[in-house]
Amino acid sequence: MQQVTKSDRAIPAKRASPLRGVLPSRQEIVLLVLLIGLMILAGSLSPTFLAPNAQMGLSTHVWELALLAIPMTLIIVTAGIDLSVGSTMALCAVVFGLCFQAHMPLALAGALTLATGAAAGALNGFFITRVRVHPLIVTLATLAAYRGVAEGLSLGRPVSGFPESFTWLGQGTVLGIPIPGLIFGVAVIAVGLIAARTPLGLWLSAIGYNETASLYSGIAVARIKMWLYTLSGTTAGLAALLFVARRNTAKADIGTGMELAVITAVVLGGTSIFGGRGRLFGTVLGVLLIHETREFVSWQWNRDELNLIVIGLLLILSVLADSLLTPKSRR
Amino acid sequence: MRHLTRPITLGLLCGAVLTAGCGAHKDASGGGGGGGATSSAGKTVNVYLLPKQKGIAYFTSCSVGAEAAAKELGDVNLVYDGPTDGAPEAAASLIESWTLKGANVICVSPNDPNVLAPAMTKAKQGGVHMLTWDADSTPDSREFFVDQATSEQIGDALVDTMAKDIGGADPVGKVAIVTATLTAANQNEWIKFMQERLKKYPRLQLVAIKPCNDNQTLAFQVTQDLMKAYPDLKGVFGISSVAFPGAAEAIKQAGKSGQVLVTGLSTPNNMKPYVKDGTVKSVVLWNTEDLGYLTIYAAEAVANGKLKPGATTFHAGKLGDKKIEGDKILLGDILVFNKDNIDKFNF
Numbered sequence: 001m002q003q004v005t006k007s008d009r010a011i012p013a014k015r016a017s018p019l020r021g022v023l024p025s026r027q028e029i030v031l032l033v034l035l036i037g038l039m040i041l042a043g044s045l046s047p048t049f050l051a052p053n054a055q056m057g058l059s060t061h062v063w064e065l066a067l068l069a070i071p072m073t074l075i076i077v078t079a080g081i082d083l084s085v086g087s088t089m090a091l092c093a094v095v096f097g098l099c100f101q102a103h104m105p106l107a108l109a110g111a112l113t114l115a116t117g118a119a120a121g122a123l124n125g126f127f128i129t130r131v132r133v134h135p136l137i138v139t140l141a142t143l144a145a146y147r148g149v150a151e152g153l154s155l156g157r158p159v160s161g162f163p164e165s166f167t168w169l170g171q172g173t174v175l176g177i178p179i180p181g182l183i184f185g186v187a188v189i190a191v192g193l194i195a196a197r198t199p200l201g202l203w204l205s206a207i208g209y210n211e212t213a214s215l216y217s218g219i220a221v222a223r224i225k226m227w228l229y230t231l232s233g234t235t236a237g238l239a240a241l242l243f244v245a246r247r248n249t250a251k252a253d254i255g256t257g258m259e260l261a262v263i264t265a266v267v268l269g270g271t272s273i274f275g276g277r278g279r280l281f282g283t284v285l286g287v288l289l290i291h292e293t294r295e296f297v298s299w300q301w302n303r304d305e306l307n308l309i310v311i312g313l314l315l316i317l318s319v320l321a322d323s324l325l326t327p328k329s330r331r
Numbered sequence: 332m333r334h335l336t337r338p339i340t341l342g343l344l345c346g347a348v349l350t351a352g353c354g355a356h357k358d359a360s361g362g363g364g365g366g367g368a369t370s371s372a373g374k375t376v377n378v379y380l381l382p383k384q385k386g387i388a389y390f391t392s393c394s395v396g397a398e399a400a401a402k403e404l405g406d407v408n409l410v411y412d413g414p415t416d417g418a419p420e421a422a423a424s425l426i427e428s429w430t431l432k433g434a435n436v437i438c439v440s441p442n443d444p445n446v447l448a449p450a451m452t453k454a455k456q457g458g459v460h461m462l463t464w465d466a467d468s469t470p471d472s473r474e475f476f477v478d479q480a481t482s483e484q485i486g487d488a489l490v491d492t493m494a495k496d497i498g499g500a501d502p503v504g505k506v507a508i509v510t511a512t513l514t515a516a517n518q519n520e521w522i523k524f525m526q527e528r529l530k531k532y533p534r535l536q537l538v539a540i541k542p543c544n545d546n547q548t549l550a551f552q553v554t555q556d557l558m559k560a561y562p563d564l565k566g567v568f569g570i571s572s573v574a575f576p577g578a579a580e581a582i583k584q585a586g587k588s589g590q591v592l593v594t595g596l597s598t599p600n601n602m603k604p605y606v607k608d609g610t611v612k613s614v615v616l617w618n619t620e621d622l623g624y625l626t627i628y629a630a631e632a633v634a635n636g637k638l639k640p641g642a643t644t645f646h647a648g649k650l651g652d653k654k655i656e657g658d659k660i661l662l663g664d665i666l667v668f669n670k671d672n673i674d675k676f677n678f
Contacts, residue, residue: 054431061424156544158514160445171449247420249446254420299428302412304385304421 024281026325027270031285035292042296049299056176058299060246062291063180064089064239064255066284068262069269070191071232073283075135076266078207078225079275080128082232083139085239086258087146088120090251092240094150097159097250106166114237120146121233125226135229143259150252158251162244170245180242192280200224208275257308264311265290268318290314375408376634377435378627381425383442383466384417388598389572389619390440392678393465396620400627403648407631417545419443423450430454436630439473440465444516448472460633464626466517470658474633474640477626478659479617482517486524488615488665489594493566494532496592496612502532504565507539507557509550509578509595511571518570525568538564543574550577558585569595575614579605599668599676606673614668619678625650625662 024032042049049055068085075082095116099109120142127138172179195201206214207221215221236255244250269286271278293314297306380397382390394411401409410429414421419442427450429437437459441447444467451472455461464477480488494502508525510518522540529535538561543550550573558564558581567582569575575595579602582591588610596615605611628647632638638645644652645660654661668676 048431048433051431057427057431060427156512156542158443158445160443167449243420247423247446248449249420249443253418256416256418295428298425299432302410304412304425305415 025270025279027321028279028282028285030321030325031269031282031289035285035289038289038292038296042292042300046296046300049296056178058295059181059291060171060178061295062287063178063184064243065258065261065265065291066184066287067180067187067235067239067242068232068258069265069283069287070187070280071228071235072262072266073269073271073278073280074191074195074204075228075232076208076263076271076273077204077275077278078228079211080135080225080228081139081263082121082124082135082229083259083263084120084124084142084146085232085236085262086255087143087150088117088233088236089240089243089255089258090150090253091120091146091153092117092237093244093250093254094154094159094252096241096244098153100162100250101159106163110241113241114234117233117235117237117240118230119233121230121236122226124233125229128229129222129225147252154250154252156252158249160249162248162250167245167248170242170247180246183238183242188280188284195280205276205278208272208277257311260315261290261311264315264318268314268321270321273319286318375406376631377408377433378410378630378634379425379429379434379437380409380411380464380623380626380630381422381437381439382411382413383422383440385411385413385415387572388600388678392598392619393623393626395678396623396625397627398623399620400624400631400648404627404631406635407627409627417442419446423447426450426454430457430459434459435634436460436462438462438464438477438626438630439468441468441516442466443514444468444472445514460630462626462630462633465622474658475629475638475655476659477622477629477662479619479622479662480665481659481661482520483524483527484665485596485615486521487528488667489521489568489570489596490525490528490532490535492594492613492615492667493568493592494535496594497535497565501534503534505536505538505561505563506566506568507541507561507564508537508568508570509553509557509574510540510542511545511574513542515545515571521570535566543571543577545571545573547573547577547580550574551581554578554581555585558582558587558591564591566592566594569593569597571595572597572601576601576605579610583608583610598678599673600678602668603673606668606670612669614673616666616668617662617664618666621650622662624648625653625660629660 039050072082092113096109096113099112124138124142127133128135169179174182203219203224206219207224211221243254265286266283267273268289269282271282294307294310297310380394384390397409397411401407412425422442423446426437437454439447439451441463448469451461451468455472461473462475462477463473465479467476493506497504508522510522526537529537539557541553541557543553550569554567554577557567567578569578575597579593582588582593588608593611594613594615598616598619599614602611602614606614625647629638632645640658643655645655647653
């Protein structure tokens with residue numbers, strides 16, 4: 001049913017590129033209100049949760065998720081999806097661990113890890129653009145396959161004992177800000193500027209709204225998608241490096257369920273799961289809301305099992321928000 | 332007006348969900364926390380007890396003893412939480428959160444010391460008393476280790492039990508070990524002492540040591556493979572609470588109950604069916620409730636300055652005086668469950 005209406009949709013004239021725009025959207029306002037509400041609740045139940053050092057310390061748990069949400073936003077705007085990010089992370093971490101065990105220089109090992117991520121993403125892109133399989137199917141397959149390769153390569157054995165010069169990347173701070181946070185800040189501003197100042201943002205939403213029309217308007221749809229999935233894989237490689245540095249362990253089961261959290265953050269942030277509409281600002285809010293909710297629930301109630309429930313509830317909420325806030329004509 | 336009703340509906344809905352969630356939780360924490368935080372005059376000690384994995388019988392029974400100790404002591408506000416999937420990185424995140432939250436003592440059973448030691452050292456530098464229990468981490472990341480039994484005691488008990496179950500003054504046969512993971516510190520120590528002890532029984536031949544990655548299905552498969560590779564296998568050691576039932580089930584399904592003997596470490600409830608049908612003669616363990624109890628007594632004593640480095644004994648409530656060797660607080664005795672006594676234990 002969605003397919004039928006989708007091809008009829010036109011890009012709304014008013015906000016030509018949904019990746020652009022200065023004013024917050026309705027969903028973003030809802031998110032802001034929710035965030036403020038959560039903070040007030042947290043502040044009244046447990047004031048220490050809001051202390052700057054607590055917030056700074058807890059923030060170390062979110063950077064990989066935040067980084068992965070950037071390419072995921074761009075991909076979902078083109079009506080695609082990448083379910084394989086968590087598995088790609090595991091694969092990259094294992095590759096890095098094996099390189100380290102083989103006494104390779106760390107810089108080279110890091111480069112190889114990023115290359116592995118890029119290759120994993122490019123393979124997704126290849127199947128999506130050349131073999132023309134739906135991204136959901138392709139990345140569902142690689143979700144299983146990359147994890148399997150990671151387990152096969154590592155034989156389930158974790159690698160530890162990385163030198164401090166490397167773990168600094170995940171544990172160190174510059175001017176009181178965790179290094180992964182700085183990397184995320186630079187990345188989100190850079191991608192945000194590119195999306196807003198170049199035609200790319202417009203192209204991405206055009207592809208999401210109507211791929212065929214975009215193709216005939218001269219947009220290099222296949223090439224753009226290829227780059228997007230490669231970028232997603234590379235980011236997963238970077239996230240893997242940060243994770244390994246932070247936890248001093250490289251093993252095949254890291255990033256399990258990561259795709260769920262990332263997609264939840266993006267959709268919660270107002271990016272339409274059907275493509276076309278979405279903004280990085282919303283994604284940042286979505287990531288923040290997930291992170292703060294998760295950390296606060298764990299802080300207040302000490303129940304690890306609530307973690308998945310929280311993600312599930314937020315995902316339902318985000319889909320609900322999407323259908324409630326979007327007028328039918330624009331869906 | 333229509334464009335306004337949608338966001339308002341949504342806002343109300345969110346509010347409802349949040350309020351409902353909080354309401355439910357207030358009830359839960361009111362019931363659970365009431366026992367720990369009694370209104371004693373002194374300051375309360377915030378103690379966090381971290382298991383390797385939350386929701387498995389072994390650690391749940393430890394937490395029962397821990398809660399009893401907290402109740403007895405009165406000034407302890409005990410929180411028991413840990414990763415439900417056993418992921419050490421999730422445990423590290425919890426230690427970080429608790430440090431920021433103002434924990435006085437954190438007692439950790441590390442699933443992977445390599446992952447947890449950095450977080451533990453950081454917490455210690457932040458002024459939190461760190462203890463390990465059940466499994467140890469690096470010595471510089473904690474003050475004391477509450478040790479259920481020395482690795483030597485456990486290794487010896489496992490081998491002696493197997494020898495006794497096989498029978499005879501000089502037991503004969505091929506034996507194999509199914510361990511948790513190849514990096515599990517506890518298990519590796521035990522294996523070392525098991526190999527030592529096996530020298531006492533020259534005709535028991537250790538033919539294989541296989542990991543099951545703490546996965547019961549894998550333990551089942553590994554044991555099946557072992558029986559195929561060594562058709563005359565006489566005994567299997569399942570030396571984690573997951574490896575043991577997995578191995579026992581494989582032997583039972585192969586119809587080799589009594590022929591291939593299994594022994595190992597597990598909680599009694601897990602193994603009751605196998606003990607009753609004869610697949611397993613003996614289950615080796617320590618008193619897990621006492622372990623949790625001792626850990627909380629030690630935590631309170633460390634926080635209040637009653638237990639300092641260098642002490643050689645320590646009085647732990649109903650357990651009496653416990654020996655301290657260096658920085659290890661010893662719980663002591665090994666407990667062997669068999670057909671005759673297993674029904675007396677329920678955990």
